[in-house]
Amino acid sequence: MQVSVVIPAFNAGQYIEAAIASATQQDGVSLEVVVVDDRSTDDTREKVRRMAAADPRVSLIVLPQNGGPSVARNAGIAAAQGQWIALLDADDAYLPGRLATLVALGDEQHADLVADNMMLVDAGDGSAVPMMAPGFLACPRAIDLPEFIARNISTPDAPRTNYGFLKPLMRRAFLASHGLRYDEKVRFAEDFALYVDCLRAGAQWWLHPEPMYRYLVRPDSLTQVQTTGDLDRLRRRQRRLLSEAKDQGDHAFATLIRRHLRNVDRCYYYRGFTDELKAKRPAAALGYLFGGADSVPLVVQEGARQLPVVLRKALQGGYRRPAGAAR
Numbered sequence: 260m261q262v263s264v265v266i267p268a269f270n271a272g273q274y275i276e277a278a279i280a281s282a283t284q285q286d287g288v289s290l291e292v293v294v295v296d297d298r299s300t301d302d303t304r305e306k307v308r309r310m311a312a313a314d315p316r317v318s319l320i321v322l323p324q325n326g327g328p329s330v331a332r333n334a335g336i337a338a339a340q341g342q343w344i345a346l347l348d349a350d351d352a353y354l355p356g357r358l359a360t361l362v363a364l365g366d367e368q369h370a371d372l373v374a375d376n377m378m379l380v381d382a383g384d385g386s387a388v389p390m391m392a393p394g395f396l397a398c399p400r401a402i403d404l405p406e407f408i409a410r411n412i413s414t415p416d417a418p419r420t421n422y423g424f425l426k427p428l429m430r431r432a433f434l435a436s437h438g439l440r441y442d443e444k445v446r447f448a449e450d451f452a453l454y455v456d457c458l459r460a461g462a463q464w465w466l467h468p469e470p471m472y473r474y475l476v477r478p479d480s481l482t483q484v485q486t487t488g489d490l491d492r493l494r495r496r497q498r499r500l501l502s503e504a505k506d507q508g509d510h511a512f513a514t515l516i517r518r519h520l521r522n523v524d525r526c527y528y529y530r531g532f533t534d535e536l537k538a539k540r541p542a543a544a545l546g547y548l549f550g551g552a553d554s555v556p557l558v559v560q561e562g563a564r565q566l567p568v569v570l571r572k573a574l575q576g577g578y579r580r581p582a583g584a585a586r
Contacts, residue, residue, distance in 0.1 A: 262290040262358050262428065263339030264347050267331030269297040271349035272306055274475070279310050279317060281352035281473075282345075287359030293338050294349075295320045295331040303349075329441035329449040336440065339431060346426040346450075350475045354378075357471035361428050364399055364467055371462040372454070374427035376470035382477040389470040391420050396468040404458040408515040411451060412522050423451035426472050433462060445496060447489030452496060459512075487534065487547075490527040497523060521557075528554040529561035 264282040268275055275294070282292045294307045296319060304321060311317040320334055336344055343362060347353065357375065365373035377390040402410075402422070410422040434440070437460040442452050458464065497520045504513035531547035548558055 260291060260341045261288045261362055262343045262345050263335075263341030263431070264290060264292045264345045264358075265332060265335030265339060266292065266294045266347045266349050267297060267328050267335065268294055268299060268303050268307070268349040269325070269328075269331075270299045270301045270303060272299070272301040272303045274350040275303050275306055276310065278347055278349050278352055279307070281354075282347060282358075283314055283316060284355065285353060285358045286356065288362055290316060290345075290358065291339070291341060292317045293320065293335045294318070295322065295335045297322050297327070297331045298325040326443065327446040327449075329443045329445055332449075333440045333443065336431075336434065342431060343428040344431050344434065345428045348426070348474075350477065351426075352473040354471040354473060358428070360469070360471065361467060364465055365428060365430070368399075368401070368465050369463065370401075370465040371430045371433040372427040372457060372464040373467070374425040374464070375467040375472055377424060377426070377472045377474045378470045380473050380475050382475050387473070390424065390474070391468070391470075395420065396466060399465055399467045401463060401465050403464075404455070404512070405515055407454060407458055407464070408519050411519055423448060423454065424474065425450075425454075425466075426474075427454070427464065429457070433457070433460075442496065445492055447486075448493050452493075455500070487527060487531045490523060490530060494520065494523050494527055524551065524554075525557040525561045529558050529565070532558050 262285075266275075266278055266282075271278070279292055279294065282290065292314075294311075294317065296304050296307065298321075304319065307317070307319045311319055318338070320338060322331065322334060332346070343365065345358060345361075361373045361375060364370070376396065378387045379390050380387045407422050410420055434457075437457075439453065439456050439460065441449050445452050454464075497516055501513055501516045501520060504510075504516060528547050528550060531550070532544050535541070535544035535547060548555060551557070
């Protein structure tokens with residue numbers, strides 16, 4: 260079997276059938292689809308069971324308790340039998356021919372990871388734009404760790420481009436030989452964390468310029484609504500990487516992680532400051548504002564970046580955090 264498509268799902272009843280269908284309708288590859296239900300409370304499991312009954316390539320794993328996306332993905336990877344592990348979020352979809360195109364590129368280049376550009380689809384109006392603008396990536400090519408980390412920090416020349424959002428096919432043998440899995444303590448930016456581990460382990464990663472992955476941008480997703488707890492866990496992980504890089508004398512990697520950590524810190528202090536202001540806890544808000552040596556300028560910088568978003572939300576009636584979102 261060439262590809263195992265792993266789909267973690269939590270309350271994805273609205274989208275799961277389309278996601279699975281986009282995988283099973285892929286031509287030119289032998290595949291299985293492993294759906295991991297993270298204790299959904301809607302009709303996700305029932306819909307997957309019906310599709311599995313009609314197509315033996317589809318299987319369902321039900322977790323004993325909600326563990327988050329990293330736990331769900333690890334369960335899917337452990338069950339996978341394909342040469343390649345293909346990631347697919349339950350509210351996203353593949354375009355026709357995606358898997359065959361990426362498998363061919365990965366095999367041709369002896370790659371360990373291979374990904375494509377993405378179509379960012381607005382959940383509100385259905386409009387779609389490629390994450391990497393036309394011309395940004397002229398032809399398939401390899402990327403390395405410095406480029407990967409650098410492209411996780413927004414820049415004026417490519418404001419939407421964030422390589423941490425990419426959904427690569429990963430060679431299962433590479434993951435197994437290096438003992439690589441998702442960090443189950445991380446519920447936000449878990450893909451970024453794994454990809455860094457892969458590249459540090461020597462993975463060869465190739466990118467294809469064609470956008471063949473439809474990424475649904477929803478205002479209530481974890482990617483769009485990071486909590487301070489999510490961001491703080493990522494900060495702690497990055498600090499461990501930074502400490503390891505310093506101990507190993509890897510100054511280039513330390514510089515890269517320090518740049519990315521500053522970006523995460525900016526989001527963390529701003530999120531904490533604004534959340535506490537909204538909750539009418541001024542003392543706690545000041546705790547975030549003055550929580551670090553450079554937290555004040557970081558909050559100001561992120562505030563300036565978020566101003567257009569804040570104004571747009573205000574015109575649309577305001578922004579409300581999803582019920583049950585933890586800090």
